[in-house]
Amino acid sequence: MKPALTILAVLYFLAAASRFVSPYPPHYQQRAYAMKPPLYRSEPASHLRFFVIGVDGRHHLFGVSSGVFYLLGSDSFGRDLFSRICFGARVSLTVGLLGTLLTLLIGTAIGLLAASYGRWVDVICVEAINFVLSLPSLLVVLALRALFPLDAGTMEVYLVMVLILALAGWPDIARVVRSKILVIKSEDYTQAAVAIGASKARLLFHHFLPLLIPYWLVQATLLIPSFLLNEVTLSFLGAGIQEPDASWGNILRQGLSVTVLSASPWILMPGLFIIIAVISFSSVGEYLNRRLEPGSGK
Amino acid sequence: MASLVLFRISRAVLLLFLLSLAAFSLSRAMPGDITTDLMMEPGMSPETLQALRKSYYLDRSLAEQYFGWLNHVIRGDLGYSPVERRPVADLLGTHLKRTIGLATLTMILTAAASLVLSVIFPPAGGRIRLIDATLLPFVLAVPTVLTALLVRWIKLNATTTRHYEVDTALSQFENYLWPSLALAIPLAAYMARQLRREIRGILLLQYYITAESKGLNKLGLSVHLTRPLLPFLLNLIGVLFSSLIAGAVVAETVFDFRGIGLLALEAVLNRDTFLLVATILAACGLVIAINLLVDLLVVWADPRLRKSTVS
Numbered sequence: 112m113k114p115a116l117t118i119l120a121v122l123y124f125l126a127a128a129s130r131f132v133s134p135y136p137p138h139y140q141q142r143a144y145a146m147k148p149p150l151y152r153s154e155p156a157s158h159l160r161f162f163v164i165g166v167d168g169r170h171h172l173f174g175v176s177s178g179v180f181y182l183l184g185s186d187s188f189g190r191d192l193f194s195r196i197c198f199g200a201r202v203s204l205t206v207g208l209l210g211t212l213l214t215l216l217i218g219t220a221i222g223l224l225a226a227s228y229g230r231w232v233d234v235i236c237v238e239a240i241n242f243v244l245s246l247p248s249l250l251v252v253l254a255l256r257a258l259f260p261l262d263a264g265t266m267e268v269y270l271v272m273v274l275i276l277a278l279a280g281w282p283d284i285a286r287v288v289r290s291k292i293l294v295i296k297s298e299d300y301t302q303a304a305v306a307i308g309a310s311k312a313r314l315l316f317h318h319f320l321p322l323l324i325p326y327w328l329v330q331a332t333l334l335i336p337s338f339l340l341n342e343v344t345l346s347f348l349g350a351g352i353q354e355p356d357a358s359w360g361n362i363l364r365q366g367l368s369v370t371v372l373s374a375s376p377w378i379l380m381p382g383l384f385i386i387i388a389v390i391s392f393s394s395v396g397e398y399l400n401r402r403l404e405p406g407s408g409k
Numbered sequence: 410m411a412s413l414v415l416f417r418i419s420r421a422v423l424l425l426f427l428l429s430l431a432a433f434s435l436s437r438a439m440p441g442d443i444t445t446d447l448m449m450e451p452g453m454s455p456e457t458l459q460a461l462r463k464s465y466y467l468d469r470s471l472a473e474q475y476f477g478w479l480n481h482v483i484r485g486d487l488g489y490s491p492v493e494r495r496p497v498a499d500l501l502g503t504h505l506k507r508t509i510g511l512a513t514l515t516m517i518l519t520a521a522a523s524l525v526l527s528v529i530f531p532p533a534g535g536r537i538r539l540i541d542a543t544l545l546p547f548v549l550a551v552p553t554v555l556t557a558l559l560v561r562w563i564k565l566n567a568t569t570t571r572h573y574e575v576d577t578a579l580s581q582f583e584n585y586l587w588p589s590l591a592l593a594i595p596l597a598a599y600m601a602r603q604l605r606r607e608i609r610g611i612l613l614l615q616y617y618i619t620a621e622s623k624g625l626n627k628l629g630l631s632v633h634l635t636r637p638l639l640p641f642l643l644n645l646i647g648v649l650f651s652s653l654i655a656g657a658v659v660a661e662t663v664f665d666f667r668g669i670g671l672l673a674l675e676a677v678l679n680r681d682t683f684l685l686v687a688t689i690l691a692a693c694g695l696v697i698a699i700n701l702l703v704d705l706l707v708v709w710a711d712p713r714l715r716k717s718t719v720s
Binding site: 238241242245246247248249250253254256257258261340343344347348349350360363366367369372373376379382385386389390393 | 423424427428431435438439546547550551552553554555558559561562565566651652654655656658659662663670673674676677678680685689692693696697700
């Protein structure tokens with residue numbers, strides 16, 4: 112739990128402070144030094160130091176004042192892989208976060224709607240949930256992607272991806288929220304609250320929503336990594352963040368080229384970051400699940 | 410039992426209807442229509458475009474458009490792909506066949522690997538630490554993109570690159586083998602984890618403890634484990650097989666395997682409306698059919714279901 116949180120904190124720090132932590136700007140190309148291996152230092156002796164002024168005239172955590180230094184190697188355009196991974200983390204680590212918020216919001220709203228109105232509203236919601244769940248999720252994501260312009264700016268694509276993830280991910284949440292609310296509704300204390308004339312808002316905010324908080328937290332730790340993987344997949348397939356902007360998925364996309372993959376397998380380095388992030392999130396999730404939802408079982 | 414089967418079939422029909430509505434709405438919601446791309450073609454007169462629009466009922470009301478379109482689809486006319494310059498139904502047929510082949514091979518590899526990991530090494534003793542706590546979570550955390558690229562990298566190093574086309578049965582099989590290997594690794598880990606979870610419950614059941622304590626050999630014990638797993642196993646295989654129909658897109662992209670996932674992706678990237686709608690219809694229709702088949706097979710595998718009525 113603690114090491115996982117520490118790792119996540121470091122990863123988010125890399126993303127937030129990417130301008131400072133990374134030795135190069137993400138688009139900075141040095142074509143003469145393309146596809147160099149990790150820990151590459153150019154000769155003649157370059158001065159590798161902490162707190163240097165980089166090529167963009169800003170202070171960087173580490174780097175060289177002359178020559179080149181690649182911590183994790185460079186890609187086929189001679190761009191520093193570590194810098195691109197840091198900047199890519201801004202997209203990859205936050206798409207899941209925002210997507211999860213939106214998914215929980217939509218899922219909870221529809222689950223609540225189905226459980227509290229009942230009758231035909233319930234039937235429609237349950238059928239919609241079952242329908243979306245019966246479709247292959249990657250295909251739903253692709254189909255939704257087709258609804259939005261492809262050649263938009265990075266910011267637009269980013270928001271579109273958040274929206275798509277939420278539109279494809281809400282049914283799972285809605286289904287569970289619905290059944291949880293149905294159980295809570297039949298509890299004695301809820302019946303008692305209704306009997307003494309509690310308003311709908313009071314029922315909602317004092318009896319329904321607080322009991323969903325543990326569920327939200329546990330689901331969030333499951334959804335964030337799965338959305339991260341979805342973003343990686345979309346960008347990898349060329350339907351997400353586009354070059355020259357970086358995301359962990361579109362860095363991996365360069366590995367599609369046989370030449371790049373065989374000459375510089377370190378292009379797969381973002382994969383390592385993805386594994387670390389996913390394992391950290393899921394171990395936090397397991398801890399939360401044990402603590403917050405005992406008896407839910409494994 | 411008959412009522413259960415009937416219930417399952419009627420549900421599948423309902424899902425197909427909803428699917429057709431969703432696919433139609435998608436084709437309407439996508440920017441542009443069939444004539445948008447063709448307008449750029451030299452030699453396309455406005456009259457031809459108008460006739461084309463008319464033949465796809467684009468000049469009628471939305472409801473008429475839907476039923477007109479459905480009429481076309483049911484008769485097998487899925488439209489024309491201006492990008493691929495072929496009727497969509499043609500494209501779909503070849504790609505679907507390849508994807509089903511790939512999914513079948515992957516499923517065989519997956520089932521074999523996960524059964525070895527769960528039935529031959531059931532979750533007990535030190536294996537819980539080794540397999541359940543270390544191996545499986547790690548494999549599951551590896552993104553499919555990375556698995557596919559790593560398998561590709563291994564392929565690049567393990568096989569010699571041929572600069573000419575070989576079309577032997579072996580090279581054909583190899584075309585399927587590598588992508589299915591890349592797909593099977595994460596799926597096998599997922600399936601093994603699910604099976605092990607289920608098996609942990611069976612290991613505690615009286616009949617299994619009895620069989621164990623009377624000294625039944627390993628093979629007999631495996632059979633004792635597998636039989637009650639069968640309905641669960643069938644469900645799992647169904648879910649994974651359907652996930653492979655579209656989920657193979659990453660492996661298909663990495664290995665340039667012309668399957669249905671890649672077709673859908675290219676339709677999205679090229680804004681090929683007819684092709685996209687048709688691939689979605691075909692893939693989702695296939696998934697619904699697989700789910701129905703699995704539902705019916707489960708009724709066969711779990712005799713208790715045959716006695717019960719619709720719940």
